[in-house]
Amino acid sequence: MLSFYGNDTICLDFTHGMNAYGFDLATILVLDDKREGFPAAFILSNRQDSKALSVAFAAIKEHVNISPKVMMTDDTESFLNSWRTVFGVPEKRLLCTWHVDRSWRRSIVKLIKKPENQIQAYKVVRCLLMETEEEAFYIMLQEALKHFNETDEFREVKNYFEHVYCKRTEAWAYCHRKWLGINTNMHIESMHRTIKYVYLQGYVYLQGICVCICVSADCVSIKSEKA
Numbered sequence: 001m002l003s004f005y006g007n008d009t010i011c012l013d014f015t016h017g018m019n020a021y022g023f024d025l026a027t028i029l030v031l032d033d034k035r036e037g038f039p040a041a042f043i044l045s046n047r048q049d050s051k052a053l054s055v056a057f058a059a060i061k062e063h064v065n066i067s068p069k070v071m072m073t074d075d076t077e078s079f080l081n082s083w084r085t086v087f088g089v090p091e092k093r094l095l096c097t098w099h100v101d102r103s104w105r106r107s108i109v110k111l112i113k114k115p116e117n118q119i120q121a122y123k124v125v126r127c128l129l130m131e132t133e134e135e136a137f138y139i140m141l142q143e144a145l146k147h148f149n150e151t152d153e154f155r156e157v158k159n160y161f162e163h164v165y166c167k168r169t170e171a172w173a174y175c176h177r178k179w180l181g182i183n184t185n186m187h188i189e190s191m192h193r194t195i196k197y198v199y200l201q202g203y204v205y206l207q208g209i210c211v212c213i214c215v216s217a218d219c220v221s222i223k224s225e226k227a
Contacts (some may be wrong), residue, residue, distance in 0.1 A: 002040035005030035006066035009182055011037065012079045013096070014048055022046050026053070028060075035181050053082035061086055070180055075099040092180065095172045097129070100165075111156040121148070121157050134175040141166070 009031040026043040071090040073079040131137040148158030170176045
């Protein structure tokens with residue numbers, strides 16, 4: 001599955017709370033020609049840093065070497081940095097809209113005290129996110145920064161947004177992903193919820209896993225299964 005669809009679009013994400021031993025589950029998921037998601041590899045790791053992920057990706061590369069056109073991740077750089085080290089730079093890197101939106105909401109609540117101003121700031125950035133015309137987007141972006149800079153309470157949001165997101169608009173703005181057929185990592189989120197709430201209380205044999213990699217700080221083990 002990974003070798004067949006892995007050169008088109010892949011999604012990567014971590015989920016927490018899968019066990020009592022401090023190991024998190026990372027999933028590499030591919031999209032087929034109907035844009036349905038299929039998990040192609042799982043990584044169990046007690047670390048989420050680039051070094052640990054690089055070890056896991058190197059183990060995957062022993063089985064298959066891919067070069068995806070689009071890679072979608074959460075709103076961190078660990079997946080991208082480790083993937084780039086092992087597989088090279090993907091043609092297009094996208095941030096999951098759900099993760100970006102969550103980061104914005106959390107930061108706005110932290111930086112702005114008044115609820116009515118929180119709502120106003122969120123509406124501004126959400127409209128930016130959803131604008132599909134590139135020229136209109138960049139006009140709106142400059143207007144948003146100007147608006148945030150006019151009021152003391154909004155100025156911290158302006159500094160945060162300018163520092164964290166303005167330099168990588170191609171990774172999160174809808175206008176830069178119109179024809180890519182993907183906005184969020186909800187394929188993975190849905191699968192992780194199923195594992196947590198349906199299978200977590202008992203034993204389950206996960207069919208269709210191409211490669212399962214268990215990564216700890218000191219060792220790597222690989223188990224391959226046929227679908």
